Amino acid sequence: MSKQPKASPSFAALVQAYFAEYLTQQRALSAQTIAAYRDGFVLFLGFAESRLGKSPVTMALADITPELIMAFLDHLERQRHNSVRSRNARLAALRSFLKFAAHRDVASLQVIERALGVPVKRFERPMFGYLSREEMLAVIDTQDGTWIGQRDHVMFLLLYNTGARVSEITGVKVGEVVLDDGAACVHLHGKGRKQRSVPLWRSTVKAVRAWLRLNPQFEMASPLLPNRNGHAMTRTNVAL
Incomplete structure (x- = not known):
């Protein structure tokens, strides 16, 4: 008898594995870095829930479209008044998760590839003033x-x-x-x-x-x- 194809992991399972296994055990990132990634994800999931009308546990990778990501980044700048640097840091956290998910859910590679196409935003670095x-x-x-x-x-x-x-x-x-x-x-x-x-x-x-x-x-x-x-x-x- 032929084996049944292995089901793709759920979005919730991917998020849990990303934080519980990948960042802490495989990457061994510092607690501060993991906390920053976690805070960014909390913001993103809250925004996605209000925009899509889906709770985080019912979301799928297919929901993470370039349009959703761009809307989230725009929300950070306009509503939360984040700097471009902070905006890019939140995007970096999402991109890190998507690259991880690509190794766990091969069936979603095309979706992930599109989402990874969202570029970072360029900005001019201001000249720093200083005190004598x-x-x-x-x-x-x-x-x-x-x-x-x-x-x-x-x-x-x-x-x-x-x-x-x-x-x-x-x-x-x-x-x-x-x-x-x-x-x-x-x-x-x-x-x-x-x-x-x-x-x-x-x-x-x-x-x-x-x-x-x-x-x-x-x-x-x-x-x-x-x-x-x-x-x-x-x-x-x-x-x-």
Whole structure:
């Protein structure tokens, strides 16, 4: 007797395999990257549900047309006011999933090929402005003497000293700052689990030491720059 052809996996099964197996086990991407892909998918599925009138569990690969993707990207820019860079990042997440699906559902190759034809959007990279050293020091030295003011003073010093991303600085723990004379540095954890150590200036070391004396309750695993609740600061905390 001839074998029955193997049924194509459902859209829901493909999404689950993509996040549970491919990104975490085969690609071994960082938790931050997976979270970004997940957030993009949540936005896309919510948009697709409202536009197609289908819940995510009833969707099929055939529903992911170039027209749907373009409408979603336009929605990100017009309704959610995303930048072109963010728009392209969401598209990159969708393209990654479609390329994965092409290996799991050969019968849908033509559909996937059409969807992959949606291009990224070109944009002009703006020239970055910058503060002079005197202007930067004026910003750093502006503090009101409060606990939050002293914390922000240390944060600005670390940002200026290291050139690190905001997320890298807010993620620093007390035990990751070395204040020994001649070997002072901070250990940073960047995107993609990249790690590096950056030397600290004497002025930065002095400020961090004063900050730790002000907070003797800090432990080695405590965030160096916590919010009012003692947790690591978020980007929103920094923006405010």
